[in-house]
Amino acid sequence: MMNTPSWQDFEHIDSWIFDLxxxxxxxxxxxxxxxDKKMGEFISKLLDIDLVEAKKLQKRYFREHGTTLRGLMEVHGIDPTAYLEFVHDIDVSDLVSVPELGVALEKLPGKRIIFTNGSHFHAMNVSTQLGIDRHFHHIFDIAAADYLPKPHKPVYEKLIRDFDINPERAVLFEDMAVNLVPAHEMGMKTVWIPGNTDWSREGGDGDHIHYRTDDLSRWLTDLLNDRARQD
Known part of the structure; x- marks a missing residue:
């Protein structure tokens, strides 16, 4: 696993894929x-249970099914649209834009794609607030994945079919280490942005991780600066 990016490792990349x-x-x-809070509220109302029990069930479904939504669909047959509209109806106005990230994204050659287990609305809501929505060509959300979440490999296979991606010319950026496993198996470069949760760090010591960074903006800027030095 490396931390300092080298353009030589990425000069062949033409698909830049980012988790949200x-x-x-x-x-x-x-x-x-x-x-997360709204997920618990949805389950509490749906099943008429208190919030403590709802939270336990939420976390169990996440562990056993990959997402809480998938568990609710498989166990309770819920309508995913109603769930997604409810849980993603959040205030994001305090998210601070990162101009450096927008500058770096715009300079990346090829397609730039958001690949999320969330909804298209959530991806647009967040990326617009961050001031980076215009830098992406596509959003592949949970509906596009037929509600099958990462890290199920068929989701990655559908992603590359839908957007005509050559996985050997692609890189995936993710905060959940386990979600990088299928990407690596398919031939993608991988970059891990670890968080401070167990589910972010699970599987974080495998050889499926090529690079690690705690600051995506700085990492991309360093990569592009290395490109400029080589030109």
Missing amino acids: DNTLYSSATNLFARV
């Missing part, structure tokens, strides 16, 4: 906690 939550913005913002 805790990747395009820092996990230190704790924004996802707002979504």
Whole structure:
């Protein structure tokens, strides 16, 4: 695993794929906690149980099914649209834009894609607040994945089919280390942005991680600066 990027390792890349939550913005913002809270509220109302029990069930479904949504769909047959509209109806107005990230994204050659287990609305809401929405060509959300979450490999296979991606010319940026495993198996470069949670760090010591960084903006800027030095 390396921390300092070298353009020589990325000069062949023409598809730059980014997870959304805790990747395009820092996990230190704790924004996802707002979504997490609404998940518990949805389950509490749906099943008429208190919030403590709802939270336990939420976490169990996350562990056993990959996402809370997948568990609710498989066990309770819920409508995913209603769930996603509820849990992603959050205030993101305090998210601070990172101009350096926008500058770096715009300079990356090829396609730039958001690949998220969340909804298209959530991806647009967050990326617009961050001031980086215009730098992406596509969003591949949970609906596009037929509600099958990362790290299920068929989701990655559908992603590359839908956007005509050559995985050997692609890189995936993720905060969850386990979500980088299928990407690595398919031939993608991988960059891990670890958070401070167990589910972010699970599987973080494998050879499926090529690079690690705690600051995506700085890492991309360093990569592009190395490119400029080689030109």
